[in-house]
Amino acid sequence: MPHDDHDHPHNSELSPIELRVRALESILVEKGYVDPAAVDAIIQTYETEIGPHRGARVVAKAWTDPAFADWLKRDASAAIASLGYTGRQGEHMVALFNTPYLHNMVVCTLCSCYPWPVLGLPPVWYKSPPYRARAVKEPRTVLAEFGVTLPEGKEVRVWDSTAEMRYLVIPERPAGTGGWSEEQLAAIVTRDSMIGTGVAGAPT
Amino acid sequence: MSAPEKSPEKSPEKLRERPFEAPWEAQVFALTVKLNEKGVFSWSDWTKTLGAELHEAPERPYYESWLAALEKITQANAVVSAPERLARIDAWDRAAKSTPHGQPILLENGARTDGPSYDFSPV
Structure with missing residues (x-):
């Protein structure tokens, strides 16, 4: 029997998944569909630049600048783009304003559509089957699991994202923050509060 | 409520978590974004393909479904057989x-x- 190199303990091994990814990428690069440097640039951007700090800036501006808040209500894509945050897939942004009578909450029941330009990539739970299934059916129970208990009379509205429509929740501004700067306010806007599974000013 | 001292730009760790658990997840994500930008498929076709994979195997790790969807959509669009x-x-x-x-x-x-x-x- 010839020596089987495949079992040689000092050689490398790629997992089945890594093999599939390398196979796909190397073919796409060879055929000119993607440039490895551009792929790395995208990864770098999503790992370091784009994240919920952007959405927090949008929210803080909406809290302090009524004209901006009004613009967000009328044309969220344009208002958000004015801060330099634009989408890659040509999606429309919609800003959902929470009020004392209405709480908005966002889900993507199909897959994991999410407002990348302002929140980055979604957290693990957002992509999970239980959240996707239950957010629509029993939003109050899901909210309670996130530690959010709403008054009886407050309406909960659940928005199902699509490839074309992405939602950003504008949480209510916490009491006692009068006179705070935009920067100070942005620091208390949590990611979950902009998905609607949290409230601003509360720890996540 | 007392005002926080740091801005989110100064304390990014509070608001960010690593979006990918392994380098390969980042690779398949970025490949998908680039192929969409190249016009190989529309984002709405992509979400349908991904949605079908997620539906078919709900227990499979999310990015494994993403990879399966990318293999399917590139095959369907005659990009990679x-x-x-x-x-x-x-x-x-x-x-x-x-x-x-x-x-x-x-x-x-x-x-x-x-x-x-x-x-x-x-x-």
């Missing part, structure tokens, strides 16, 4: 297994020596 992909998976496997641990794995090292050779030259 299944035989081409499978041959390339084999080639990477051979390359890895013939590379001493710690050295970079190069595709050239996966060329077949025991049968018909696969052409790696760019199309």
Whole structure:
């Protein structure tokens, strides 16, 4: 029997998944569909630049600048783009304003559509089957699991994202923050509060 | 409520979490974004394909479904055929297994020596 190199303990091994990814990428690069440097640039951007700090800036501006808040209500894509945050897939942004009578909450029941330009990539739970299934059916129970208990009379509205429509929740501004700067306010806007599974000013 | 001292720009760790658990997840994500930008498929076709994969195997890790969807949509759009992909998976496997641990794995090292050779030259 010839020596089987495949079992040689000092050689490398790629997992089945890594093999599939390398196979796909190397073919796409060879055929000119993607440039490895551009792929790395995208990864770098999503790992370091784009994240919920952007959405927090949008929210803080909406809290302090009524004209901006009004613009967000009328044309969220344009208002958000004015801060330099634009989408890659040509999606429309919609800003959902929470009020004392209405709480908005966002889900993507199909897959994991999410407002990348302002929140980055979604957290693990957002992509999970239980959240996707239950957010629509029993939003109050899901909210309670996130530690959010709403008054009886407050309406909960659940928005199902699509490839074309992405939602950003504008949480209510916490009491006692009068006179705070935009920067100070942005620091208390949590990611979950902009998905609607949290409230601003509360720890996540 | 007392005002926080740091801005989110100064304390990014509070608001960010690592979006990818492994480098390959980042790779498939970025490949998908680039292919969409190139016009290979629309984002709405992509979400339908991904949604179908997620629906078919709800217990499968999210990015594994993402990878399966990317394989399907590139095949459906005649960008990468299944035989081409499978041959390339084999080639990477051979390359890895013939590379001493710690050295970079190069595709050239996966060329077949025991049968018909696969052409790696760019199309």
